[in-house]
Amino acid sequence: MTRMPAPLTASLALQGGGAHGAFTWGVLDRLLEEAWLAFEGISATSSGAMNALALAQGWLDGGRDGARAALAALWERVAQETSALRWMFAGPVGGTAESLLLGLSQFLTPQEINPLGINPLEGITAALFDFERLRAAAPFRLFLAATRVRDGSLVLFGNDRLGREALLASACLPQFFPPVVIDGEHYWDGGYAGNPALEPLIYDCRSADLIAVLVQPLARAQLPRNAREIRERISELGFSTTFLRELTSVRRAQDAVRGRWPLSWIGRRLKRLRLSLIEPGESLDAYSAKTRLNTRLGFLRNLRDLGRDCAAAWLHRHTTGGRDQPV
Secondary structure, three states: OOOOOOOEEEEEEEOOOHHHHHHHHHHHHHHOOOOOEEEEEEEEEOHHHHHHHHHHHHHHHHHHHHHHHHHHHHHHHHHHHHHHHHHHHHOOOOOOHHHHHHHHOOOOOHHHHOOOOOOHHHHHHHHHOOHHHHHHHOOOEEEEEEEEOOOOOEEEEOHHHOOHHHHHHHOOOOOOOOOEEEOOEEEEEHHHOOOOOOHHHHHOOOOOEEEEEOOOOOOOOOOOOOHHHHHHHHHHHHHHHHHHHHHHHHHHHHHHHOOOOOOOHHHHHHHHOEEEEEOOHHHHOOOOOHHHHOOOHHHHHHHHHHHHHHHHHHHHHHHHOOOOOOO
């Protein structure tokens, strides 16, 4: 008879990355199967913010099973809502919408590429999320990251500021959509300032365990060798550098307090903090900036399955006492 592991409450940091966020769908889907694992806070960016809200909304509606159903509904809706947009860009001229959009974004403004201002996320948001209810009774502490265009600052929208605009801001890719205006400030995708942000989970939450779910590998084994690979690597670095810098700062702070006594409250917090990663590793090496725009359901489900496998590997390490992935 298999013994259930001791109860564990963790906070989640969910990285954004367009359609690659379906990897996080799979990770969460697998973690939700474990009754011993609970969640306190979720810091999330872009597609990670979509996953976070689906997790919270589904949990409100039906606990763990409701959360799994809401995540599935989110990504099925993503595929459905973006199908017309793919045809609009690729149908009349042939080729793929992903390639065409990436090409146009190098020369045209969002208003020129998308003069009608079509944003599939608006329909998805209206169909799936009850923000009034989430503000009043969200089962977790939520922190949605956006980048303030004026000065590049990270802005976190907490439970009391959850809303359609906060989600649209967190997921606003400036190549394709105009900035989202909230209280007179303009916002772009949160990935430029924190992808994902660890700070709120360290300072505003109490759980000792923090799980960061990444949708792109921390390292690439192969050096980029052509113009396309160089552009894609630059894009990846732009969306991961802030996380890597924050991760390094946390580790250095932990090293600084190790062995010291007495400690301040933040020293004690850092000393007991356990941070682990679930990331795709080399499994996504063949994917590219173009696939981050691929919202076909079959592709999204493949990423979900990969996420489930990576989550299962993390759970195995955790429950068997194996060494977790170093960060």
